[in-house]
Amino acid sequence: QQQVKQSPQSLIVQKGGISIINCAYENTAFDYFPWYQQFPGKGPALLIAIRPDVSEKKEGRFTISFNKSAKQFSLHIMDSQPGDSATYFCAAPNNAGNMLTFGGGTRLMVKP
Amino acid sequence: EPEVTQTPSHQVTQMGQEVILRCVPISNHLYFYWYRQILGQKVEFLVSFYNNEISEKSEIFDDQFSVERPDGSNFTLKIRSTKLEDSAMYFCASSPGPLNNEQFFGPGTRLTVL
Numbered sequence: 001q002q003q004v005k006q007s008p009q010s011l012i013v014q015k016g017g018i019s020i021i022n023c024a025y026e027n028t029a030f031d032y033f034p035w036y037q038q039f040p041g042k043g044p045a046l047l048i049a050i051r052p053d054v055s056e057k058k059e060g061r062f063t064i065s066f067n068k069s070a071k072q073f074s075l076h077i078m079d080s081q082p083g084d085s086a087t088y089f090c091a092a093p094n095n096a097g098n099m100l101t102f103g104g105g106t107r108l109m110v111k112p
Numbered sequence: 113e114p115e116v117t118q119t120p121s122h123q124v125t126q127m128g129q130e131v132i133l134r135c136v137p138i139s140n141h142l143y144f145y146w147y148r149q150i151l152g153q154k155v156e157f158l159v160s161f162y163n164n165e166i167s168e169k170s171e172i173f174d175d176q177f178s179v180e181r182p183d184g185s186n187f188t189l190k191i192r193s194t195k196l197e198d199s200a201m202y203f204c205a206s207s208p209g210p211l212n213n214e215q216f217f218g219p220g221t222r223l224t225v226l
Contacts, residue, residue, distance in 0.1 A: 001171075034215075036155075038155075042219060043116075043203050043217030043218055044203070044217050046216075049214070098160050098210070099168045099170070101157060102157070103154065105153075
């Protein structure tokens with residue numbers, strides 16, 4: 001069974017700062033690692049995902065860095081904005097590629 | 113923009129009762145999922161469903177749970193005899209392809225078991 005460890009549990013960042021959230025996973029033969037963003041009272045929504053034939057993927061202010069040998073990946077939010085305040089979940093697939101295991105979540109607060 | 117819908121938004125039931133949570137996935141999607149999230153905790157996978165059968169299920173998804181796609185549009189989760197610990201948000205998700213495709217989540221059903 002896949003285990004995903006996410007840190008920190010909560011994060012407070014000033015507007016304009018960089019938010020960094022880390023995840024570590026166990027073995028998987030299926031390479032797909034998404035990050036989901038969840039606002040209160042809403043379902044999770046895909047923010048960005050990486051297929052690690054590359055070590056980094058950038059979409060706007062959001063970047064995933066992936067370290068396959070360490071089995072770790074991280075989300076960087078550049079120029080963090082108050083509207084980014086939400087809970088962020090990383091996820092990793094099982095070996096069969098038919099289920100996602102989510103990390104414990106990081107509650108991000110961006111102060112104006 | 114197409115979206116996953118779920119009904120009801122909130123369900124209150126007595127312990128031991130059966131509940132059915134309903135989902136309408138995005139119409140051209142082929143893969144369907146149920147997740148649950150206990151208040152303030154992480155999202156937990158329950159089951160994935162493809163081609164009219166379960167493709168994977170977690171340890172949480174025991175004999176009390178079942179899923180069905182009774183027609184071309186609905187996808188349901190049934191809990192036969194609810195327990196207090198089943199109280200959670202239940203999210204349905206769908207995707208057009210297998211795991212490396214984006215999963216679109218519905219708004220959730222809040223289940224409260226008294």
